[in-house]
Amino acid sequence: MADKSFYVELADLVGAELSNFKVLQMTEVYQTNEDGRKVTSLGFFKDEDIAKAFSKVQINANYHQTSPAFVLTNGLVGYVINNSVEPIKLFDDEEEMVKIREKILSKLSPEEQHILGIKK
Helix, strand or coil: CCCHHHHHHHHHCECCEECCEEEEEEEEEEEECCCCCEEEEEEEECCHHHHHHHHHCCCCHHHEEEEEEEEEECCCCEEECCCCCCCECECCHHHHHHHHHHHHHHCCCHHHHHHHCCCC
């Protein structure tokens, strides 16, 4: 595992242009097993709150976690720094936010929607 100075130096690169690539701190959503160990990465989000909401609306939400990660990306493809050479899945935060909102609203009764002032 890298020492703390590695992460401080890497944090200084967040947002810096690297020939159409830049380092971003993103949030990974991943599935865990019964022991809480990471099994599968579902993808990465720019916005931590959207990532957490996404993990909570999944089937078996208790088996989904989030974690911050430094990612080298050009917006279309990304790579977790100091982890793997395999490309990662990047989610469109805005698109997923709309889907999450629809899932949340579908769980509300018409009465609850009326109380909250929400119209379908």
